[in-house]
Amino acid sequence: MNPLADTIYLHGLNLFPSFGPKRLGLLSNYFENFGQAFTASTGEIIAAGIDAELAEKFIKFRQSIDLEAEADKLDTLAIRLISAQDRQYPRLLLECGLPPALLYVRGTVPAADWAILSVVGTRKVTTYGMSVTPRVLGPLVDAGIVIASGLAYGVDALAHKQATEKGRPTIAVLGGGVDDKTLYPKNHLLLAEEILTAGGCLISEYPPGTPPFKQNFVARDRIIAGLGLGTLIVECSLKSGSLITAQYALEQNRRLYAVPGPIYAEESRGPNNLIKMGASLVTEAADILNDLNLSPKLETTPLAKDYSPTEQAVLAILTSEPMTVDAIIQNSDTDASGVTTTLTFLEMKGAIKNVGGQQYIRVR
Numbered sequence: 001m002n003p004l005a006d007t008i009y010l011h012g013l014n015l016f017p018s019f020g021p022k023r024l025g026l027l028s029n030y031f032e033n034f035g036q037a038f039t040a041s042t043g044e045i046i047a048a049g050i051d052a053e054l055a056e057k058f059i060k061f062r063q064s065i066d067l068e069a070e071a072d073k074l075d076t077l078a079i080r081l082i083s084a085q086d087r088q089y090p091r092l093l094l095e096c097g098l099p100p101a102l103l104y105v106r107g108t109v110p111a112a113d114w115a116i117l118s119v120v121g122t123r124k125v126t127t128y129g130m131s132v133t134p135r136v137l138g139p140l141v142d143a144g145i146v147i148a149s150g151l152a153y154g155v156d157a158l159a160h161k162q163a164t165e166k167g168r169p170t171i172a173v174l175g176g177g178v179d180d181k182t183l184y185p186k187n188h189l190l191l192a193e194e195i196l197t198a199g200g201c202l203i204s205e206y207p208p209g210t211p212p213f214k215q216n217f218v219a220r221d222r223i224i225a226g227l228g229l230g231t232l233i234v235e236c237s238l239k240s241g242s243l244i245t246a247q248y249a250l251e252q253n254r255r256l257y258a259v260p261g262p263i264y265a266e267e268s269r270g271p272n273n274l275i276k277m278g279a280s281l282v283t284e285a286a287d288i289l290n291d292l293n294l295s296p297k298l299e300t301t302p303l304a305k306d307y308s309p310t311e312q313a314v315l316a317i318l319t320s321e322p323m324t325v326d327a328i329i330q331n332s333d334t335d336a337s338g339v340t341t342t343l344t345f346l347e348m349k350g351a352i353k354n355v356g357g358q359q360y361i362r363v364r
Contacts, residue, residue, distance in 0.1 A: 217241060226252055
């Protein structure tokens with residue numbers, strides 16, 4: 001990774017605990033780039049809308065930051081930086097109320113053509129939940145839907161496993177760092193590796209090394225909801241954090257789905273109440289596919305094992321919009337000859353198409 005890339009400066013700003021999405025947004029609006037924001041004077045930072053005391057604290061804080069060392073650390077951890085200005089930033093997430101200024105990503109970056117469904121639910125999943133989750137999600141994964149969830153115990157883990165067991169991508173959004181040292185919960189390190197192996201990814205707005213502070217999970221929930229065309233709730237009590245994700249989905253004008261459950265079960269009270277309030281009742285995959293006007297015969301996302309890691313990385317860069325070879329090389333960690341060779345093999349596999357002028361698009 002180029003230590004002078006603008007996203008490295010944004011990472012440096014994001015390391016300052018008091019610079020959340022709102023203040024980073026102020027800096028983005030005022031300065032031409034994040035390099036200028038990171039190196040700005042106290043007066044310039046104040047002019048951008050940052051409180052004077054906070055601006056002075058940042059000036060002192062940045063003296064302890066070695067951006068080149070930070071870039072090397074991110075490379076070592078295989079963590080990619082995607083800013084809200086990057087074309088690879090998830091399109092739907094930009095439409096949420098407060099999109100993260102920066103995403104830390106391990107694995108395959110979500111492609112623009114991925115149809116994503118957010119799924120959350122109780123950590124104390126019941127036998128009923130263990131039965132109904134694969135019944136609903138299995139056919140959705142087979143139909144090419146990508147599941148986004150929070151890697152938590154219970155429903156979240158079950159949702160991710162519906163994808164990994166089929167070798168399909170899934171997105172885990174974390175409330176702390178995506179690095180192994182701070183990944184939470186620790187017992188899901190193996191599941192995280194399975195997600196990466198299956199062509200999925202781990203995403204967070206928090207730098208590596210960030211502990212899973214309780215307050216981070218509420219902010220994390222807006223990202224889970226923001227990634228999906230809709231959010232599905234499977235089992236939760238009336239005090240569950242899953243209802244925060246449901247609220248975010250409604251605020252972001254996304255579809256809200258709920259699986260009904262036994263009326264006497266505590267973990268069914270949440271979804272049952274959501275259905276009373278207008279959430280769409282779901283008992284099978286077709287309910288969601290039909291509501292989103294998606295065909296059950298969607299072309300499925302190719303198995304991760306069909307492509308090498310380099311091919312997966314190039315596929316993650318490409319979208320349905322033409323991109324030149326030079327642009328692909330610039331956004332890739334692979335050298336020029338490696339990229340051209342990879343493009344040839346991907347075209348042979350029918351995954352991409354040369355639309356002329358040495359420009360390529362992703363076709364599946």
